[in-house]
Amino acid sequence: MLPLNARANETDSGDKGLALYVHWPFCKFKCPYCDFNSHVREKISHQDWRDAYVREMQYYRELTGPRDVQSVFFGGGTPSLMEPETAGLVIDTIADLWGLPQGTEVTLEANPTSVEADKLRGFKSAGVNRVSLGVQALNDADLKTLGRQHSAAEALAAVKMAAQIFDRYSFDLIYARPAQSVADWRAELSSALPYARGHMSLYQLTIEEGTQYHTLFMRGDLKVPDEETAAQMYELTQEMMEEAGMPAYEVSNHARLGDESRHNLVYWRYGDYAGIGPGAHGRLSIGGVKQATRAHRAPEMWLERVRDAGHGAHPFESVDFAERGREALMMGLRLAEGVPVSRIEAETGQDFSAFVNLRQVKILEDEGLLSFSRGILAATPQGRQKLNAVLSFLLAAA
Numbered sequence: 001m002l003p004l005n006a007r008a009n010e011t012d013s014g015d016k017g018l019a020l021y022v023h024w025p026f027c028k029f030k031c032p033y034c035d036f037n038s039h040v041r042e043k044i045s046h047q048d049w050r051d052a053y054v055r056e057m058q059y060y061r062e063l064t065g066p067r068d069v070q071s072v073f074f075g076g077g078t079p080s081l082m083e084p085e086t087a088g089l090v091i092d093t094i095a096d097l098w099g100l101p102q103g104t105e106v107t108l109e110a111n112p113t114s115v116e117a118d119k120l121r122g123f124k125s126a127g128v129n130r131v132s133l134g135v136q137a138l139n140d141a142d143l144k145t146l147g148r149q150h151s152a153a154e155a156l157a158a159v160k161m162a163a164q165i166f167d168r169y170s171f172d173l174i175y176a177r178p179a180q181s182v183a184d185w186r187a188e189l190s191s192a193l194p195y196a197r198g199h200m201s202l203y204q205l206t207i208e209e210g211t212q213y214h215t216l217f218m219r220g221d222l223k224v225p226d227e228e229t230a231a232q233m234y235e236l237t238q239e240m241m242e243e244a245g246m247p248a249y250e251v252s253n254h255a256r257l258g259d260e261s262r263h264n265l266v267y268w269r270y271g272d273y274a275g276i277g278p279g280a281h282g283r284l285s286i287g288g289v290k291q292a293t294r295a296h297r298a299p300e301m302w303l304e305r306v307r308d309a310g311h312g313a314h315p316f317e318s319v320d321f322a323e324r325g326r327e328a329l330m331m332g333l334r335l336a337e338g339v340p341v342s343r344i345e346a347e348t349g350q351d352f353s354a355f356v357n358l359r360q361v362k363i364l365e366d367e368g369l370l371s372f373s374r375g376i377l378a379a380t381p382q383g384r385q386k387l388n389a390v391l392s393f394l395l396a397a398a
Contacts, residue, residue: 017070018098019266022053022090023277024079025299031147032212033174033205037279037297038077046083052306053086053276054093059311060274061097063286069098070271071105071263074128080110084119088126090276105130105168105262112158112171113150120158120165131162132201132261133171138188142177159195168259170199175237176230177205178223185233186240193244198259202237203252204230234385251334251384268335270328270343278302278312283319283327290319290347321348325355329377330391338371338378360394370394 027038072094074087087108094100107130108123110116120131135155137143143152150158155171162169173192175185192200205224207217216222225233238248246254250268253261266273275282275293278301282293295312296302302312319327325348332339341352348355361377364370369383369390383390 017266017271018064018067019071019073019263019271019273020057020069020094020098021263021273021275021277021280021282022072022074022079023275023280023295024049024074024076024082025278026081027076027078028081029147029149030212032216033146033208035208035211036077039299041299046086048303049082050086050089052303052312053090055306056276056311057090057093057097060276060284064098064272064274064284067098067272069094069100069104070266072100072107073263074106074108076109078111078116078134079108080116080119080123084122084126087123087128091127107132107261107263109134110158110162111148111150112155114154114157117154117158117161120161124165129166130168130170131166133158133162133169135159135171135192136174137177138173138191142180145178146174156195163195163197168199169197170201170261171196172201172203174203174205175233176225180225180233182229182232182236186236189237189240193240196244196246198246199253199255199261200241200246201253202241204234231385238381247336248381248384249336251387265335268331270324270331270347290324291316292319321350322355324348326395329356329395333377333379333387333391334384336378336384338376341375341377356394360396364390364394 023037025037025039026041026044028040030038030040072091074082074090079087091100091106106128108128109132110120110123112133112135123131133155136146136148138152138155140151143150159169159171171192173189175189189202207214207222207224213222217224241247241254246256248254249260250264253264255261270283272284273282274284275295278295278299279297280295284291284293293316294314296305296314305312325344328343328347329339332343344352344355356377361370361372364383365372368380369386371378371380379387379390
């Protein structure tokens with residue numbers, strides 16, 4: 001465990017990139033399928049949150065030392081509910097503490113309600129240069145079922161506005177929704193594609209424990225497409241996005257070459273990132289040791305801890321070499337590009353063949369689920385569709 005008063009040498013990891021994730025924990029409503037750390041509050045002191053973000057970033061700057069910032073991501077919750085001034089102060093503080101090279105990707109998640117869409121120009125002026133819109137569905141009945149507060153018309157209007165304001169934007173859709181057919185999804189994705197510029201996130205609905213959907217599902221009051229139908233929707237998604245010039249570069253993310261989310265690539269390539277805000281997680285290399293960080297989830301507790309100690313983090317946990325290898329493999333195989341053997345060897349400190357059973361790799365290759373060539377291990381499209389099973393088999397002896 002790293003002492004909370006530990007500090008990095010000014011030269012430690014100074015030549016490596018760092019991503020910053022900033023968590024805004026508030027939503028107007030809690031969606032029934034969502035298991036993210038999000039909370040509904042009637043009143044929010046934006047000044048208190050601005051002060052707390054600055055204090056926690058100062059704490060992490062002392063830990064990391066000087067490092068190049070690769071990306072900034074405002075997630076949530078619903079970050080578009082924050083005041084643009086809050087985002088602006090966070091961005092300016094990052095620039096002051098670490099430096100923010102020209103062209104660094106700064107993404108903010110936004111809901112496409114008309115009220116929040118009207119704030120997009122303010123976020124652009126604050127320094128945000130990419131938005132990710134939580135559209136989720138393009139028909140009003142399903143939006144209501146998903147607990148969303150916008151209409152399909154509002155969603156498309158918000159996407160059009162984002163296209164006018166930002167050079168880079170993305171939007172999300174969820175498929176395998178209750179009562180949705182393959183034909184329904186084909187029609188919806190077809191209607192969405194003309195609004196996409198270069199990136200779309202297309203997620204299969206999952207029933208997560210602790211959500212309202214999970215309660216309904218366990219009672220038998222929520223019916224979702226069966227596994228075969230969901231698999232057909234996944235395969236259809238790959239085909240249509242390939243034809244549209246936005247192939248999958250990750251399990252649920254599709255982009256034209258060069259339009260990938262640079263921030264998320266840091267996660268999937270097992271880079272370092274600092275998590276700022278309640279419930280935020282991080283991975284930081286400090287003094288040659290990979291540290292897993294996580295903050296208190298409750299917003300009020302996090303604020304109190306930041307006021308008292310300058311940060312809201314739990315004690316850090318060192319990630320041992322075997323776990324670093326597992327994490328790097330699990331994240332890297334999500335990507336179409338795969339994971340280099342050299343990355344696994346750097347994280348584990350041992351030869352790749354000593355960490356991964358090559359006989360198991362060959363079995364998965366023969367089944368068409370993995371490819372292993374020129375020092376790159378990658379899941380095939382079929383393997384990414386069954387990635388949990390692939391990883392379970394591959395890591396059984398790791």
